[in-house]
Amino acid sequence: MQVDVFSSRPFSGNPVAVVLDGTGVSDEQMQALARWTNLSETTFVLPPTTKKADYRLRIFTPGAELPFAGHPTLGSARAWLEAGNTPRHAGRIVQECAADLVALRHRGDDLAFAAPPRIRDGALDDADLERITAAFGIAREQVLAHQWVDNGPGWAVIQLATAREVLELEPDLSLIPDAMVGAIGAHPHGSEYRYEMRTFAPAVGVPEDPACGSMNAGVAQWLTASGAAPASYRVSQGSRTGRDAGITVTAENDGTVWIGGDTAVMIRGTVIL
Incomplete structure (x- = not known):
């Protein structure tokens, strides 16, 4: 699927390409597809490695893999739901990625992710x-x-x-x-x-x-x-x-910061890898 993220007006947000079954796809194939789509990110959904997560996600830009990214997190969750999947806990999705587990809340059509901890902060030198x-x-x-x-x-x-x-x-x-x-x-x-x-x-x-x-x-x-x-x-x-x-x-109040926005599936199809 290809999902438009952060806009209620079609083709006005940030698109992400989502491969809903990344099982057996090599790192080289993932990077090649991300380079070919030429979107800011292309993602691959995989079975989780922990029972705490609903799925695992790998995230690629045209030039590199990222441990975490925001709009791909929302867009991939939307595609995963649209594909007929159900989270373990109603209203809550847990994504596993290289940056650890990321929680999403799901309320009707609304999706938001909990901002993960920063691994570096402070003023620039x-x-x-x-x-x-x-x-x-x-x-x-x-x-x-x-x-x-x-x-x-x-x-x-x-x-x-x-x-x-x-x-x-x-x-x-x-x-x-x-x-x-x-x-x-x-x-x-x-x-x-x-x-x-x-x-x-x-x-x-x-x-x-x-x-x-x-x-x-x-x-x-x-x-x-x-x-x-x-x-x-x-x-x-x-x-x-x-x-x-x-x-x-x-x-x-507990310090959790939620980042949300509109998501809409714009393309459904098959990719040959």
């Missing part, structure tokens, strides 16, 4: 920040805050004052070929969305990701824990890539 601002073509003074928000892919983020500044970025990714980096800025008060996000992943062959669940997850953990953002907010992403994505963030 001066050298990293200098490389990013140079690549983004902005002055250091424009950066309000910055942070490692790595939950597997390697994300770092800078915060700018406004959504307009984020949308106006014209990054030279040749200056940061190994980067996994994003930028976030606030929309004007009263807007439908609180923030605008853009994410760039040249390290894994994705120049700009139309909508990124893992980046939003790590950023949400940072912003809500520090009190810089409310417990619930919405993020827009993808307009510079011709998309119209919306990501919903909900931080619970």
